Amino acid sequence: MSEQMTGAPVAQQDRMTQETMTGAQIVVRALKDHGVDTIFGYPGGAVLPIYDAIFQQNDIRHILVRHEQAAVHMAEGYARSTGKPGVVLVTSGPGATNAVTGLTDALMDSIPLVVFSGQVPTFMIGTDAFQEADTVGITRPCTKHNWLVKEPDALADTIHQAFTVATSGRPGPVLIDLPKDVQFATATYVGPKAAKPGHYRPRTEPDPQAVERLVELIERAERPVFYTGGGVINAGPEAARQMTELVEATGFPITSTLMGLGAYPASGKNWLGMLGMHGLYEANLAMHDCDLMICLGARFDDRITGRVSDFSPGSVKVHVDIDPSSINKIIRVDLPIVADVGKLIAAALDLWKARGSKTNRAAIEGWWKQIEGWKKINCLAYAGSETTIKPQYALERLEALTRGRDRYITTEVGQHQMWAAQFLHFDKPNRWMTSGGLGTMGYGFPASIGVQIAHPEALVINVAGEASWQMNVQEMGTATQFFAPVKQFILNNERLGMVRQWQELLHGERYSQSWSESLPDFVKLAEAYGWKGIICSDPKDLDDAIMEMIDYDGPVLFDCLVEKHENCFPMIPSGKPHNEMLLAADAEAFKSGAALV
Amino acid sequence: MAALNIGTGASSHSAYDLRDHHETAERSHTLAVIVDNEAGVLARVIGLFSGRGYNIDSLTVAEIDHAGHRSRITVVTRGTEAVIEQIRAQLSRIVPVHQVTDLTTEAVAVERELALFKVQGKGDARIEALRLAEIFRANVVDSTLESFVFEITGAPEKIDAFADLMRPLGLIDVARTGVAALARGV
Ligand SMILES: Cc1ncc(C[n+]2csc(CCOP(=O)(O)OP(=O)(O)O)c2C)c(N)n1
Ligand SMILES: [Mg+2]
Numbered sequence: 001m002s003e004q005m006t007g008a009p010v011a012q013q014d015r016m017t018q019e020t021m022t023g024a025q026i027v028v029r030a031l032k033d034h035g036v037d038t039i040f041g042y043p044g045g046a047v048l049p050i051y052d053a054i055f056q057q058n059d060i061r062h063i064l065v066r067h068e069q070a071a072v073h074m075a076e077g078y079a080r081s082t083g084k085p086g087v088v089l090v091t092s093g094p095g096a097t098n099a100v101t102g103l104t105d106a107l108m109d110s111i112p113l114v115v116f117s118g119q120v121p122t123f124m125i126g127t128d129a130f131q132e133a134d135t136v137g138i139t140r141p142c143t144k145h146n147w148l149v150k151e152p153d154a155l156a157d158t159i160h161q162a163f164t165v166a167t168s169g170r171p172g173p174v175l176i177d178l179p180k181d182v183q184f185a186t187a188t189y190v191g192p193k194a195a196k197p198g199h200y201r202p203r204t205e206p207d208p209q210a211v212e213r214l215v216e217l218i219e220r221a222e223r224p225v226f227y228t229g230g231g232v233i234n235a236g237p238e239a240a241r242q243m244t245e246l247v248e249a250t251g252f253p254i255t256s257t258l259m260g261l262g263a264y265p266a267s268g269k270n271w272l273g274m275l276g277m278h279g280l281y282e283a284n285l286a287m288h289d290c291d292l293m294i295c296l297g298a299r300f301d302d303r304i305t306g307r308v309s310d311f312s313p314g315s316v317k318v319h320v321d322i323d324p325s326s327i328n329k330i331i332r333v334d335l336p337i338v339a340d341v342g343k344l345i346a347a348a349l350d351l352w353k354a355r356g357s358k359t360n361r362a363a364i365e366g367w368w369k370q371i372e373g374w375k376k377i378n379c380l381a382y383a384g385s386e387t388t389i390k391p392q393y394a395l396e397r398l399e400a401l402t403r404g405r406d407r408y409i410t411t412e413v414g415q416h417q418m419w420a421a422q423f424l425h426f427d428k429p430n431r432w433m434t435s436g437g438l439g440t441m442g443y444g445f446p447a448s449i450g451v452q453i454a455h456p457e458a459l460v461i462n463v464a465g466e467a468s469w470q471m472n473v474q475e476m477g478t479a480t481q482f483f484a485p486v487k488q489f490i491l492n493n494e495r496l497g498m499v500r501q502w503q504e505l506l507h508g509e510r511y512s513q514s515w516s517e518s519l520p521d522f523v524k525l526a527e528a529y530g531w532k533g534i535i536c537s538d539p540k541d542l543d544d545a546i547m548e549m550i551d552y553d554g555p556v557l558f559d560c561l562v563e564k565h566e567n568c569f570p571m572i573p574s575g576k577p578h579n580e581m582l583l584a585a586d587a588e589a590f591k592s593g594a595a596l597v
Numbered sequence: 598m599a600a601l602n603i604g605t606g607a608s609s610h611s612a613y614d615l616r617d618h619h620e621t622a623e624r625s626h627t628l629a630v631i632v633d634n635e636a637g638v639l640a641r642v643i644g645l646f647s648g649r650g651y652n653i654d655s656l657t658v659a660e661i662d663h664a665g666h667r668s669r670i671t672v673v674t675r676g677t678e679a680v681i682e683q684i685r686a687q688l689s690r691i692v693p694v695h696q697v698t699d700l701t702t703e704a705v706a707v708e709r710e711l712a713l714f715k716v717q718g719k720g721d722a723r724i725e726a727l728r729l730a731e732i733f734r735a736n737v738v739d740s741t742l743e744s745f746v747f748e749i750t751g752a753p754e755k756i757d758a759f760a761d762l763m764r765p766l767g768l769i770d771v772a773r774t775g776v777a778a779l780a781r782g783v
Contacts, residue, residue, distance in 0.1 A: 136637060141648050145692040148636065165692055199633075200692050325686035328679065 018190055023152050023183040024049035027116065030159040032059050033192050036087050038078065038453055039063070040071040044091025046118025046131060049183035063453055063482055066474040068095050070446035072102020072173075073472070076111045077450025080433045081408055083236060085112040085166050086450065092118040093131030096177075097138065101440060103173045104142040108437025109259060110234055112171035114162050115143075121181040122150050135177045144172030150179065152187030160195035169202030170323040171234055202322060206339035211347045213335055214294070214318055218352060221292035222363035223370075224252045227275065230259030230436070231297015231321060231341045233429045239342030240429045243296065244268065246349045250359050253371055255283035257298050259436040262426030272371070277303045277572050278418040281379035281581055282371055284570070287312050288578035289370070295319045297341040300330040301437070302574075310577035320344045379570045379583055380422055389539050391416060391491045391562040395423035395463070398489065401546050408451045408460045410434065412444040412468030415497040415568045420463040442471025445488060449475060452484040459487070459550060466492040466559075467516050476529040479555045487549050487556045493564045494519065501567045505582075505591055526557035537561040623675050625654065626701040627708060627778045628685065633693035634660050634668040641691050642670055651676065651684050655710075655753070655775035667695070673753075673776050704780035711774045712756045713738070714747045718767035726766045733759050744769075 021029065027050050031039065040063045043051045054062055065071040068090045075086025090099050096117040106113050120129040136148045145165050147158050158176060166174045218224070226247055232239055240263040247254045247270050254264050255275040264271060273280035275287055287293065293315045298304070300319075305311045308330060317333040319326075320341050327336040337344055352358075382392045409424055411417040411434040426432045433451060435443035448462035462469075469490055479486050499514040526533030532552050536545040536559070549556045569584040582590055632638045639658055646653050655673040660666075674684060681699065688697045700706035714735070716726045723743070730737065730747050733755070739746035749759055753776055760771060 137640070140637065140641060141644055146637075169690075198692075199695060202690075323690060325683065325690055327686075329683055329686075332679070 018188050018194075020186055021189055022049065022053070023155050023178065023185050023187060024053040026152075026155050026187060026189050027159065027178070027183070028053045028057060028060065029189055030156055030192075031087060034160075034163050035084070036060060039087040039089050040065055040074045040078070040450065041089030042068050042071060042091065042095060044093075044095050044118060044131070046092035046120060046180050047089060047095075047116070047178070047183070049180065050089060050116070050118070050178070062089075063449075063478065065446070065478050067472065068098035069101050069442065070449075070472045070475045070478070072099050072106065072113065072115065073440075073443050073446035074450030074453070074478075075113050075115075076102065076106050076109075076443075077410060077433050077447030078454045079111050079113060079450075080233075080447075081430050081451040082454045083430060085114055085163060085171075088113060088115040090115070090117050091131070092120055092135065093133045096133055096135040100138060100142060101438075101442075103139055103175065105435055105438040105440045105443060106173040107142050107144065109435065110171050110230060111173065112166040113173035114159075114166050115173060115175040117175060117177050118183075119148065119177045119179040122179045123181070125179065135175070139175050142173075143175045144170075146175040146177065148177040148179075149182055152182050152185040155182065155187060156189045156191075157195045160192045161198045161200075163192075164198060165200055168200070169204075170231075170321075170326075203338055204322065204340035204343055206320075206337050206344040206347055208347070210335060210337045211344065211351055214337065214344075214348050215352045215355060217292050217316060217318065217335070218250060218252075218294075218348070219355070219358045220360060221252075222360055223286075223290045223367045224250075224292040224294065224364070225272075225286045225290040226252055226254040226264075226294050226296065227256075227287060227298055228254060228260045228263055228296045229257040229298025232260055232263040233297075235297065235340055235342035237429055239340075239345055240264070242342065242345045242349055246345055246352075249349075249357060250352075251361070251364055251368075252294075252359075253286055253368070255279070255286065257301070257304060257436070258421055258434060260298060261421060261432045262429045265427035266425035267427050274421050275304060276301075277306075277574070278422070278568055278570065279572075280422070281377050281570050281583065282374040284572065284578040284581055285374050286371055290315045293317045295321075295333070296345070297321060299326045302330070305330060306572045306580075307575050307577045312578070377583070379581075382566070382584060385563065386539065389537065389542060389560060389562045391419050391493065391566055392423055393539060394489075394491060394542065394560050394562060395419050397542050397546055398461070398463075399424050401543065402459065402461070402550065405459050407431065408433070408448075408455060408458055410444040410447040410451060410460070410462045412462070412464045412471075413439045413441045413498075414465040414468055415493075415501060415566070416463055416465045416491040418498075418568045419491070424463070441465075441468035443468075445469055445472045445486075446475050446478075448486045448488070449479050449482075449484050452479075452486050453482065456484075460485075461487040461489050464488055464490045465497060466490050466494065466519060467496045476525075476531065476555075476557075480530050483554075485552070485554050485556075487558065489549070489558045490522065490560060491562050492519070492522075492559050493562050493566070495564055497566075498568070500565075504565075504567065505571075505587065506573070509591075522557050522559035526555075529555075531555040531557050533557050533559070535559040535561070621677065623677055624681075624701075625673060625675050626681050626699055627706060627776060628672045628674065628688070629696075629698045629700055629778060630670040630672065630688055630694060631661075631696040632668050632670060632691075633695070634666045635693055638668070638691075638693050639670065641693070642672070642688065645687055645691065646672075646674070646684075649683075649687065651680065655773075657775040657777055671776055671778050698780070700778050700780060705782075706778045706780050708752050708776050708778040709750055710753050710756055710776050711748065711750045712759075713772045714749065714760065714763055714768060715744060715770040716747065716763050716767050717744045717769050719743055722766045726763060729759070729762050729766075735759065
């Protein structure tokens with residue numbers, strides 16, 4: 001984990017002085033001491049003492065959401081765009097259960113969050129009290145760790161530990177369940193520095209021998225590829241910078257998972273584009289045919305590997321991960337390295353340079369020729385239209401019209417998400433926030449608000465599908481209330497497009513429940529919340545409409561009516577190896593069964 | 598895990614690759630897990646096994662260091678080598694877990710279990726039960742005119758063998774503690 005993640009500056013006052021205050025005051029004080037400036041939350045009976053403490057201070061801003069799931073996604077957007085942990089406060093019972101989807105999302109995508117939930121008073125736990133839920137029980141499998149604090153004197157230590165656990169090693173969400181009597185009780189506050197150190201200290205330094213082996217492999221490889229993931233983003237901007245240096249200096253091609261986009265600039269000459277189920281042809285074929293695969297902070301997800309037994313059959317595989325359980329979980333690798341990926345890259349770069357910056361240049365030139373051949377397939381090609389907005393075209397225009405701006409993109413889940421990953425380009429880390437592991441429809445809109453709260457002046461766009469977007473539609477009020485000028489760019493195909501695509505290709509075109517009926521008039525909806533609404537259905541009007549969205553100083557709901565039956569290609573049907581990718585041109589043959597044999 | 602009956606080609610209709618690629622040579626392993634003795638820690642360990650579909654053949658837990666707040670969980674599990682490696686890695690990343698040792702591969706271990714057997718019978722069966730108990734060095738810890746409770750300790754296989762012998766002689770109830778295990782030597 002980088003400095004940036006553990007990150008929060010600690011206040012300067014003497015930590016050794018012990019002060020007495022209420023549990024609720026301890027919560028607020030500890031947050032300040034961890035440099036927290038914003039929390040996302042929703043009040044209720046079991047957290048009223050904390051809300052009272054929040055009322056009586058001005059250092060921490062509270063963003064009042066409309067649903068607790070959205071609070072967690074906002075905190076995720078905040079965390080992913082800043083590198084700092086996101087903080088959430090919810091009440092007991094329904095407040096906590098509403099947070100579960102967000103917690104699971106953050107766990108799957110390794111996002112550091114500290115979530116506080118209220119609980120019924122300690123003496124009522126277990127009695128089925130009003131709004132009682134077994135929150136630590138329910139959230140145990142969807143947090144990195146959680147605590148029920150029954151002793152007021154343990155509260156400060158627990159909060160400090162919670163920040164450490166959330167941000168160190170493989171980051172993730174943690175939850176602290178706080179009975180109401182503990183919030184009222186007086187207790188001693190100890191600062192972060194004086195806190196009891198926990199034993200939790202994941203290994204971050206790479207084994208020098210492994211680094212040496214990696215460098216030897218780099219020197220000899222003939223068909224190498226870097227396969228990078230969200231771990232590089234989590235390791236901080238310096239790790240991304242050094243990785244970029246290593247990639248450019250070696251001249252090796254690089255691809256990335258959905259989670260890792262932006263760590264290496266998409267404008268860089270070694271960039272192959274995203275890999276995986278809807279990844280680029282050249283990226284997937286490079287993975288399949290390489291002789292050296294260097295996996296940095298990715299985890300061989302099933303959307304990446306396709307059929308495991310045919311995954312990159314001829315390569316030596318190196319896997320660098322801070323979480324030992326990610327290594328050899330799906331794919332057995334030849335050189336496992338448990339380390340912070342940033343530290344590993346730095347060490348490998350140093351050693352490789354010290355040994356003379358050697359690579360097998362002639363072979364790598366040949367490898368690039370092969371890759372250039374694959375690129376000529378032009379796998380993202382689609383049939384344009386004069387009359388209908390193709391979703392790909394909409395994203396190409398969005399990309400062109402926002403290029404050069406420091407732009408933050410979130411997405412919902414579906415076809416639009418994959419097209420966004422294919423057609424939008426990221427030159428910096430922390431600019432792309434999407435629900436990768438859990439694939440949570442309803443993530444993108446609240447995440448965009450969280451990003452905007454952290455970067456009030458930035459251009460923040462959520463690329464959405466009309467179905468996903470409605471899953472957290474209630475957050476419109478939050479954006480209005482907190483002046484978050486988020487842009488909701490809805491690729492409205494009036495379909496649960498990704499579901500429809502699978503039904504078309506794999507379920508005999510039986511479109512069971514996969515259309516969006518009774519959609520609202522999005523422009524009127526926007527106006528009802530004091531937003532600007534834009535509707536666009538003609539490709540000729542699109543540029544002006546996008547500019548109108550960008551230039552508007554306030555939240556915008558952009559209803560972009562797109563082709564309803566477009567499919568997202570390339571696509572690796574599940575259970576197929578990388579070299580059996582479907583391109584747009586193959587789709588008809590595949591449907592008729594020819595490709596199934 | 599038994600293989601699912603999935604027709605050829607059917608998995609191309611799924612969002613996942615449904616074929617099972619995993620090797621099948623499973624083996625029993627005894628893992629010693631040292632944890633902070635705090636609320637919920639056992640639930641974390643058990644939840645990991647059930648949530649990720651691992652087997653638990655036996656599990657024991659007790660505090661071993663009161664001052665240091667440490668407990669020792671001994672888990673007997675089954676799996677292929679890759680699965681056991683995953684189990685170890687997954688256990689190790691639970692925050693209150695301090696140490697995981699595979700007593701099957703990393704050490705030569707002594708394994709012991711305690712069991713109580715209630716055997717009901719009269720006449721010859723009763724005498725035979727008592728005779729076998731002596732051979733197995735089981736103690737009689739309760740007795741009525743038509744029943745015994747035997748206490749036996751030993752390796753799990755010994756206890757299995759004793760159970761097999763007692764069954765035809767009127768075995769009506771069994772309580773077993775599960776395995777406690779320690780590496781031999783220092
Ligand atoms: C909470 C949730 N429920 C269901 C799904 C399954 N799912 C994946 S994509 C999708 C359709 C999304 O439709 P839309 O948001 O309109 O995006 P499109 O694919 O049309 O671009 C569904 C239902 C999911 N990912 N998340
Ligand atoms: Mg849609």
